[in-house]
Amino acid sequence: AQSVTQLGSHVSVSEGALVLLRCNYSSSVPPYLFWYVQYPNQGLQLLLKYTSAATLVKGINGFEAEFKKSETSFHLTKPSAHMSDAAEYFCAVSDLGANTGNQFYFGTGTSLTVIP
């Protein structure tokens, strides 16, 4: 079965500092991994996705994530935090099993606070 674990439910960084949000996955097959962002009172917006084409994935708003099979990790980073990055971030893995549709398994989320 697929699952993801997000380490750190709350992360605070200063504006301009590095953002690092951690995600580890568990999957019985090579996974498809995703990061979504959720702003207050809104739905989830796709940041980026890993689909085995390249281990370093670039997404929107300057975010990127690196797939590391040896560490079963897919951490999200951004070199310089902006105030507008304050939001809830979710890591997810999709179920690629045969005849199981496209159920996504989400982590519990990491709330990012950016300090001016």
Add this chain to the structure above:
Amino acid sequence: DAGVTQSPTHLIKTRGQQVTLRCSPISGHKSVSWYQQVLGQGPQFIFQYYEKEERGRGNFPDRFSARQFPNYSSELNVNALLLGDSALYLCASSSDGTGFRTIYFGEGSWLTVV
């Protein structure tokens, strides 16, 4: 192009009542999924429909049901509402319903049960 649209955006129901939530997928998308997001948690999978057939069901009681229409829109029904059903209900669509496709979310329907 319009994204995933959901209605209503907010609603308040009393325990024991029934609620119907509606979703229109992105144009051209044939798969719709429903997720429940309780405050402070990640979304939990409820249902997936593809070409009007149920493709997946999460660990939710039979009080939850859904259907998909010929135009690929979908409804989620919840009967005999409990206080614990209070949550953000998210609809997501994808092109072909397989795990290889990204799912795109709507803004959600906020349900409060009192």
